[in-house]
Amino acid sequence: QVQLVQSGAEVKKPGASVKVSCKASGYTLTSFDITWVRQATGQGLEWMGWMNPNSGNTDYAQKFQGRVTMTRNTSINTAYMELSSLRSDDTAMYYCARGRQGVRLWGQGTLVTVSS
Amino acid sequence: DIQMTQSPSTLSASVGDRVTITCRASQSISSWLAWYQQKPGKAPKLLIYKASSLESGVPSRFSGSGSGTEFTLTISSLQPDDFATYFCQQYNSYWTFGQGTKVEIK
Secondary structure, eight states, rough: EEEEEEOOOOOETTTTOEEEEEEEEOOOOGGSSSSEEEETTTTTTEEEEEETTTOOOOOEEEGGGGTEEEEEEEGGGGEEEEESSSOOOOOOOEEEEESSSSSSOBBOOOEEOOOO | OOEEEOSSSOOOOOOTTTTEEEEEEESTTTEEEEEEEEEEEOOOOEETTTTEOOTTTTTTTTTEEEEEEEEEEEEEEEEEEGGGEEEEEEEEEEEOOOOEEEEEOO
């Protein structure tokens, strides 16, 4: 079955970092770009950036430049998104998605809560 | 950055109603627009891509139209499963989403 499976919920303190994983199954990670999107509770969707898992090339939203890092481990078919210097307004559901256009395949989401 | 303005933010309707949601782009995005449905606690589900192409498996009561800066999602006859939040997304230049339209039971 083709799917993206994300890591579990995280609780972090302000100033810490979080690393969310996104494991591709049923297809080879390097075949499609991986995009990261987040959604605060009751709010809209916000594009964070994307990565070409084949080359490792990334493109980040200006808002997250300097705080976000997208990487991958092709040997285990997994992509990662790390967000640093966390603030309370980073509390959100984080999604990985396959592709850069109309997206058919999404991860189930990872809730990241930032609280002191 | 391309801004997407979606309206209305909330829509109250009954089963069987025809429903229309509009999305306006701050500059031309050709037909590089998708529509998604999202239910609480779930990831978005692709309904329409390239402004008017129906995603496989999506009921034909959903349709999309428009190009350039003005786009519309229409549900021809609202069904109980359609009560959800809908988002437009431009992918002409990076991604931007509309603010969402919550379709509620009247």
